[in-house]
Amino acid sequence: MTALGDRDAASAAGGPERHVPVLLSEVLEWLDPKADNVIIDGTFGAGGYSRAILALGARVIGIDRDPDAIAAGQSIVEDAGGSLMLASGQFADLEQHARALGFEEVDGVVLDLGVSSMQLDEAERGFSFLRDGPLDMRMEQAGPSAADVVNDLPVRDLIRIIGLLGEEKRATSVAHAIDKARKEKPFSRTLELAELIERVLGRSPKKAQIHPATRTFQALRIYVNGELHQAAKALGAAERILRPGGRLVLVSFHSLEDRIVKRFFQDRTRTRGGGSRHMPEEEVPPATFELLTRKAVEATAHETGANPRARSAKLRAGRRTQAPVRELDIHAAGVPRLAEFHGLGG
Missing domain, CATH: 1.10.150.170 (Putative methyltransferase TM0872, insert domain)
Structure with missing residues (x-):
């Protein structure tokens, strides 16, 4: 996946690095898929992440809203011998997709936000x-x-x-x-x-x-495409479907996406409320995630040299705790309020 902003126009229009998954080794490091784990790849695209996760012995639920991606992914389904299940739809509904396939919880969720190459x-x-x-x-x-x-x-x-x-x-x-x-x-x-x-x-x-x-x-x-709404809602869905110890890994490509991810993790990993000598400390609910990446992980110079689309990529990751699921206010998470147009504006 990639985005249209924060990079040179030539690479944004497509080039020789077509379909190269961004931050692949870093995604695998922080997702840490094990044999027989069930991982949701919420932005299946050309299947770059899914192929790598399958190679490590895990099962994958691949989700994509683009019918072309689902159609092209059928060959990977055949090669995977039952380890890859594809669902056509929005990654904001990843919880429903997983449960429709018979999984009440999963071991990991990875989302590569932005538009596919x-x-x-x-x-x-x-x-x-x-x-x-x-x-x-x-x-x-x-x-x-x-x-x-x-x-x-x-x-x-x-x-x-x-x-x-x-x-x-x-x-x-x-x-x-x-x-x-x-x-x-x-x-x-x-x-x-x-x-x-x-x-x-x-x-x-x-x-x-x-x-x-x-x-x-x-x-x-x-x-x-309602992308920011999709991203925020997917974070809440991941919180609901991940088992305790399950990992959430997100790759974003511009500041709007990264702001939502950062705010989500800040809120969900917070253990203490604000306070001062004049005001009592705010009581906060138990943290639903443990932050794994203290700051955003970026692509190496080697990767950006080979794939210009990786220049603005930022990865953040967290591990699910045993705390109860919490309600998510998508606007508090950074989704702008816009005039509605066919239900997309929010």
Whole structure:
């Protein structure tokens, strides 16, 4: 998996490192799968993590919302001889998928957040701002597309989406330019939108390798697929399905994802509340996780040299305690509140 932000545009559009799983050795180290363990790979993609976990003797429940990934994974299912079970759907529902397959608890969960390189590399999927294709970006290939968002949402909502989810400082300028252009002709192709954004923002000499459309495309992709909602809900689902001692490993690719993961672990590993000499210490519920990574684990120079998509990857991991499951407020965890659009905005 990868993301459209925080890296050079060429690698974001796809390149020779296609389908290479990011931070693979680190994922295996912190996930620590054993023979006969049951591991959920919530973002199956091309099966990179799943293959490595299967090779260590564990069983894998692979989940993916992209029907193309599920179809392509059937050959791995056949090779695995019953050790790999694939489920089509969202990783936010990983608990339900596991229980539907007969597992009340699992030994590990790994999530590689962001968009798959398989999707980026296919122009017809509409994720890339360097490859012309329909302005789509739907991982599940169903529901409202990026073109629907760009053509139908009020300007104020576009500003919030591009500003919050893309962290684009000039979101207002981009949104108003989109509004002016769509009145003459609705957007239908990726390069139509990318070229408009480039005309509005120009090219920064200091960031010549980063395409001006990077942040807007990231924002649209995240919004269309409800990615931050998915990530936060998946954390809660992992807490419910992991056995005591089970491990949760997450790889994120931009600050919005990593912030949610970091806040979740900070909250779930906290053992003491705030307090002062004027106020009593806050009582906190028992920690549901033990933090395994004190700071985010990043790719080595060797890996980033071979696979530019690993440059912004950050891994965080925790181990489930015996404490009871707790309710999760996804907005407190860092999911922005946005105007609703077909149920995706939150």
